Amino acid sequence: MREITFEDIYTIGDVIFENDMYRHVHYPEMLIRYDSNFLEFKRMPSVDQFTSAAKYLREFHHDRGQKHIKFYFPPNMQIPGDLNTYLKDEGFSLGFMELYSIDPCEFRKKMNLEEVNVKEVEGQDFEKFISLQYDQDLEYGKEFADQKVELQKRQFKDPSIVQLLAYFKGEPAGAADVISKGDTAEIDGFFVLERFQRRGIGSCIQQYVMERFHDKTIILVADGEDTPREMYLKQNYQYLGFQYQAQKVFGE
Incomplete structure (x- = not known):
């Protein structure tokens, strides 16, 4: 059996922008669905890199009447201490998902x-x-x-x-x-x-x-x-x- 990863998980939404840091998934048919409108980091960002990405997504969502921002971090990586502290101080809700087969x-x-x-x-x-x-x-x-x-x-x-x-x-x-x-x-x-x-x-x-x-x-x-x-x-x-x-x- 081949290796199964989070890349195999079905996502409702399309990648509308991508760079070396993250990919942006958007689903205009259901703007209120958080799991269809988010940024997914390809590598773990620094605090400065995260704040830049968050500013981009907040402005994009605000222009479309969306009231949330959501981010996925690279699989099987812990969020570094300084970024974790920043997220909590800024009022982000943190959680994690687990993959099974x-x-x-x-x-x-x-x-x-x-x-x-x-x-x-x-x-x-x-x-x-x-x-x-x-x-x-x-x-x-x-x-x-x-x-x-x-x-x-x-x-x-x-x-x-x-x-x-x-x-x-x-x-x-x-x-x-x-x-x-x-x-x-x-x-x-x-x-x-x-x-x-x-x-x-x-x-x-x-x-x-x-x-x-x-x-x-x-x-x-x-x-x-x-x-x-x-x-x-x-x-x-x-x-x-x-x-x-x-x-x-x-x-x-």
Whole structure:
């Protein structure tokens, strides 16, 4: 199996500018989506280099009515102490993501649950998929949720993306997107409603992915400070690395 890196992760957005320090990703169809509008550093910047890049991105976003700036740092590199201090002093939120992969045959399969039915979204399932997602996305505001619906409509038409909906006793309970690209299939947008958690639904969704894409390497990115990462390790996923990020949201 070849080496999987963060370069294999699907990004919604296009590189509109690039130099030897960073690449600028922009997605005009959804300006409010932080993960689609950011700068990604190719090498670790100094404080001065970061402030210059931040000024550029802030001006670019401000001109388009965007109220955030977000940055990804080079994978598997800690943020130096002076830059880390600067980011915290300037009010940036810091976090990191972790990359995992698994060969489908290595997935720790659980017993099939009769109460759970995982389906690929089509026809009338799409409205249920949208409704389930919309309620979740309202946490980030109505504008975000409305724009996410349009994004999901575009993805529904994309042959490289499979949208999954999990039912528990006939009721929509969880969902995921699977992006197929080359020799990988990436699990994204994966969630189970809180009231349905700890019933094996998440494992059933993953098992469906393992069987559907049995000839690919399954990859996913997890929040490095969130508990699902522990579940992935128990299910035999392999930890591949980390990537730090920083973002700041401005008021009116």
